[in-house]
Amino acid sequence: MREILGRRRRLLSQRNGGGPELIGAALSFATEWQWPVLPGVAADPQGRARCGCPDPECTVPGAHPFDPGLLAATTDARMVRWWWTNRPTAPIILATGGRAPCAVSLPALAAAHALGALDRKGMRLGPVVASPTRWALLVRPYSMEQLGELLYAQDFVPGSLRFHGEGGYLALPPSETGQGAIRWERAPLPGSAAPWVPDVEAVVDAVVEALTRTGVSAPEL
Secondary structure (H helix, E strand, O other): OHHHHHHHHHHHHHHOOOOHHHHHHHHHHHHHOOOOEEEOOOEOOOOOOOEOOOOOOOOOOOOOOOOOOHHHOEOOHHHHHHHHHHOOOOOEEEEOOOOOOEEEEEEHHHHHHHHHHHHHOOOOOOOEEEOOOEEEEEEOOOOHHHHHHHHHOOOOOOOOOEEEOOOOEEEEOOOEEOOEEOEEEEOOOOOOOOOOOOOOHHHHHHHHHHHHHHOOOOOOO
16 A cells, blocks of 8 residues: 555656655755755746745745745655655755755856865865856855854955855755756765765855956845
8 A cells, every 4th residue: 555655646746747856855855964954935837937935026936935934944754755745846945054054155157266266276175056047065054153253354245145054045956946957066975974064164265256256246146
């Protein structure tokens, strides 16, 4: 009986355009890496670039939590399985901070320059999440006090630099959002252990310099 029910659920997920890839990834994040996740709001089917949330001017369509809210993020396998069985196309949203990594994100062009600069310095990087417009470098959890000290030491902090800390969120691969597909620019190494991530101090200087050099200082989506 369990096998029959499992097949029916897989078929239902496939018919709805999501399926095993999303639910498998969500379960891996939650149970193997202990990263709290929850389903994001779907993009509006009437217009992919529009969000399914009530905000007609949503700047991150399909890439944020709505119902349930961010506080519902969990590592519980039963809850994760229930969510993506019922919402098989929902983006996977990571609740950053706490037990999970934080992130530093910036426009894609500047991010490519920053990764190149860090590679030339021999800096070890963790996973990098990419959307068509922005990349996010995963880092260890940091406090607001720690972040404030880092930014205070900078001569200039570009407005297009974003920090995803405690109480923040980030869409994870292989989600599809209103801004396009979410993928790994630098994929985690295979294995069941949570991937290694660097301290935020290790990447801030490089990303600020990359943004300054590329002239991407104003806020961008």
